[in-house]
Amino acid sequence: MGEEANEKCGVFGIYAPELDVSRLAFFALVALQHRGQESCGIATYDKTLGSVHREVGMGLVNQVFNESNLKHLQGQTAIGHTRYSTAGKSTLENAQPVVVQTIQGQIGVVQNGNLTTAQKLRKQLLSKGVGMFKDSDVEIIAQILAANPNNESQTLYNSNNDNSNTQNNHTGNSHTQQENNSEKSENSHKSSSPQVSHRVNWEARISNFMNQADGAYSLCILTPDALFGARDFLGMRPLCIGKLSINKLDGAVIPMIEESPSPENIITRYMLASESCAIKTIGGTFLRDVRPGEIIRIDDSGLNSFVGRKPSPTAALCVFEYVYFSRPDSLLEGQLIHRVRQRLGEQLAIEAPPPPATPRGSGKELCVIGVPDSSLPAAIGFALKMGLPYMEGLCKNRYIHRTFIQPTDQLRKLGISLKFNPLTENIQGRRVIMVDDSIVRGNTIKNIILLIRNAGALEVHVRISSPPIRHPCFMGIDMATYDQLIGHNRTVEEIREFIGADSLGYLSHEGMMTAVKKGLSDSNSEPIGGHCSACFSGIYPVALDDW
Numbered sequence: 001m002g003e004e005a006n007e008k009c010g011v012f013g014i015y016a017p018e019l020d021v022s023r024l025a026f027f028a029l030v031a032l033q034h035r036g037q038e039s040c041g042i043a044t045y046d047k048t049l050g051s052v053h054r055e056v057g058m059g060l061v062n063q064v065f066n067e068s069n070l071k072h073l074q075g076q077t078a079i080g081h082t083r084y085s086t087a088g089k090s091t092l093e094n095a096q097p098v099v100v101q102t103i104q105g106q107i108g109v110v111q112n113g114n115l116t117t118a119q120k121l122r123k124q125l126l127s128k129g130v131g132m133f134k135d136s137d138v139e140i141i142a143q144i145l146a147a148n149p150n151n152e153s154q155t156l157y158n159s160n161n162d163n164s165n166t167q168n169n170h171t172g173n174s175h176t177q178q179e180n181n182s183e184k185s186e187n188s189h190k191s192s193s194p195q196v197s198h199r200v201n202w203e204a205r206i207s208n209f210m211n212q213a214d215g216a217y218s219l220c221i222l223t224p225d226a227l228f229g230a231r232d233f234l235g236m237r238p239l240c241i242g243k244l245s246i247n248k249l250d251g252a253v254i255p256m257i258e259e260s261p262s263p264e265n266i267i268t269r270y271m272l273a274s275e276s277c278a279i280k281t282i283g284g285t286f287l288r289d290v291r292p293g294e295i296i297r298i299d300d301s302g303l304n305s306f307v308g309r310k311p312s313p314t315a316a317l318c319v320f321e322y323v324y325f326s327r328p329d330s331l332l333e334g335q336l337i338h339r340v341r342q343r344l345g346e347q348l349a350i351e352a353p354p355p356p357a358t359p360r361g362s363g364k365e366l367c368v369i370g371v372p373d374s375s376l377p378a379a380i381g382f383a384l385k386m387g388l389p390y391m392e393g394l395c396k397n398r399y400i401h402r403t404f405i406q407p408t409d410q411l412r413k414l415g416i417s418l419k420f421n422p423l424t425e426n427i428q429g430r431r432v433i434m435v436d437d438s439i440v441r442g443n444t445i446k447n448i449i450l451l452i453r454n455a456g457a458l459e460v461h462v463r464i465s466s467p468p469i470r471h472p473c474f475m476g477i478d479m480a481t482y483d484q485l486i487g488h489n490r491t492v493e494e495i496r497e498f499i500g501a502d503s504l505g506y507l508s509h510e511g512m513m514t515a516v517k518k519g520l521s522d523s524n525s526e527p528i529g530g531h532c533s534a535c536f537s538g539i540y541p542v543a544l545d546d547w
Helices: 021-031 067-071 118-127 137-146 202-212 276-281 320-325 337-351 376-386 409-419 443-454 492-499 509-517
Strands: 009-015 039-046 051-058 077-083 098-102 105-112 154-158 175-177 195-199 218-222 227-231 240-247 266-273 285-289 294-299 302-307 366-370 394-396 420-422 431-436 459-464 503-506
Touching: 009 021, 009 105, 009 218, 009 227, 009 294, 021 039, 021 067, 021 077, 021 276, 039 105, 039 218, 051 105, 077 105, 077 218, 098 137, 105 137, 118 137, 137 202, 202 218, 202 227, 202 294, 240 276, 266 276, 266 294, 266 302, 276 285, 320 337, 337 376, 337 459, 337 509, 366 376, 376 431, 394 443, 420 443, 431 443, 443 459, 443 492, 492 503
Parallel strands: 366 431, 431 459, 459 503
Antiparallel strands: 009 077, 009 266, 039 051, 039 077, 098 105, 105 218, 154 195, 175 302, 218 227, 227 294, 240 266, 240 285, 294 302, 394 420
């Protein structure tokens, strides 16, 4: 993406006592690095010591972590986070995971998203005498979870039957959902009689939070008893489930490409991630998306599912995940992101084909290029639909951070020449259609067009594979004021003039949604069935009480 819409965050969690969970979390966070580059962190729970180990820092994952600080992150469970600040300042104090002490032991929390009721919840906590030390949502979440709303320590019975993986635990709006056979633990403990265990009802606490909070969130929660995941009742932020197959004989992860040992020699462990690419990176298998309003519990008994809050009849997954945020090799709602973006480009070609050549470009070859990296699938789809040659026109320096991380327009403009170099021989003397996925402020694409013209392009026609962004996002994307948005009070022609393109065409809202939903009926997953496109339409799925 050539523009500066900032990502939210990436979250990860895993329970695997047989493995080095901090190292697995490290590589998963590297796979989620595109979702946030300001800070990162990992926390592990060590049952032998009954404590949480935590390491956070400012910068990229491979800048913060090394062999030395990973070594002390011992434990059986790990959570991790990559952050871009959308609520709270970009400081080390706001880096996640957040760890708090409770009467039942330490817990850790990582979050992706924004709470629209954060200020109200903060005031409620302060009025109860709870001290607050950060200005991010995740501390509010952690403090609500640390509270004991109903003094609800509960006795649970794990019975020796096919349903032992789903616990009968009814609390408030929570109730259990039995997972299908493919998600049942293959290493559940068996016994000849029911086993009685006394533990904190963390599901009730998480459900209590979910029924107080509005907004967008996906959570991974580290507790002394288990790893938990939770997703807001609208499903605005992505969260998915994966599994690892471990060989009992040598404790190694069994890659999918290898022949598996006999079932009695396999241990199955589970994990949670913002995107399926993180699961695949560490040798796991994607299972499904966490459902809106769902709580997932992962422990030695396997994978358990609860309803923490009744899901909305109309879900609202952020459509920008398809347009830009998610990695192209990730699966969302059963769809490969790359294929959805290619369909966006195909639909864009139908709606906004290139204009006739100007006298200067008459008789010259027309080619299609994309702005690396997220726009390339749309550019490929556009070229295929139009029957035009697709070429690489920009070389991206992938070792320089995304330009939107820098806080001022002056620094962003300087960053463009560091980030992209034009491939002059592919551009010179040609009419160029440049496909990008969105325009937020307009400064970045303006400078990219200038780079392409200076490389010898005769014409530069810009095509955007999403509609104009006209409204702020309050659910976790860094574009929360109207004055940041070039599309808010300018016509398409005025935007074209500002960025210096020969022509400018956007994909329509209807065309975008058609391309996104086209693959849902073909997928084998459970479609969420609804999407938030408020930044394009101005129709928000939640009340904006704190804004």
